[in-house]
Amino acid sequence: MEHLLVLVRHGQSEWNLKNLFTGWKDPGLTEKGVAEARAAGGKLRDLKLAFDVAYTSDLSRAQNTLKLILEELGQEGLETIRDQALNERDYGDLTGMNKDEAREKFGEEQVHVWRRSFDVPPPGGESLKMTAERVLPYYRSEILPQVIAGKRVIVAAHGNSLRALVMELEGLSPDEILKRELATGAPIVYRLTDEGKVASVQDLAD
Numbered sequence: 001m002e003h004l005l006v007l008v009r010h011g012q013s014e015w016n017l018k019n020l021f022t023g024w025k026d027p028g029l030t031e032k033g034v035a036e037a038r039a040a041g042g043k044l045r046d047l048k049l050a051f052d053v054a055y056t057s058d059l060s061r062a063q064n065t066l067k068l069i070l071e072e073l074g075q076e077g078l079e080t081i082r083d084q085a086l087n088e089r090d091y092g093d094l095t096g097m098n099k100d101e102a103r104e105k106f107g108e109e110q111v112h113v114w115r116r117s118f119d120v121p122p123p124g125g126e127s128l129k130m131t132a133e134r135v136l137p138y139y140r141s142e143i144l145p146q147v148i149a150g151k152r153v154i155v156a157a158h159g160n161s162l163r164a165l166v167m168e169l170e171g172l173s174p175d176e177i178l179k180r181e182l183a184t185g186a187p188i189v190y191r192l193t194d195e196g197k198v199a200s201v202q203d204l205a206d
């Protein structure tokens, strides 16, 4: 039985372009983001992949990325489950702040710790660890059982919510996952074993 799981980060958003901390804010995709989403769909189509169910977050940049991918695949009507468990990490008080201005205000090192440490949350927000503590239970209870049952699953979500998932799937340490940047609109194709372990991984980043 096939156990297919594809993860894809949304295409470039308006706030990615403006270099703003985004978190749970809901900016749309830029033109480039739309093109990235379509290209992601094209790559999956070239691999002749199709899906039985899709998961996405409660945020429009991920939902629209998924919609564009499904259009490219000719799978517009696919069953899609939206859940805020898959939302981006909440950036708390940093939300809406320019990342360069934050570095000037708080110092390069402090901002790096907030962005890429495992368990230090930004003020009022979530660390990667806290993000993983909501993403992983959702993955284990809702998504993984579908993959194990033979449903072909695509998940369109966010840089940090997907980082939490990649960490679990690939058994990475906090240090290893923090160095891993997920490109916008670049699907990662996993084949899992009957037990839900990773059998193979193919990163479709350019």
Ligand SMILES: O=C(O)[C@@H](CO)OP(=O)(O)O
Pocket: 016, 020, 021, 022, 023, 088, 089, 091, 115, 159, 160
């Ligand atoms: O702003 C955000 O929500 C995220 C993703 O774009 O940023 P970072 O790469 O700093 O975690």
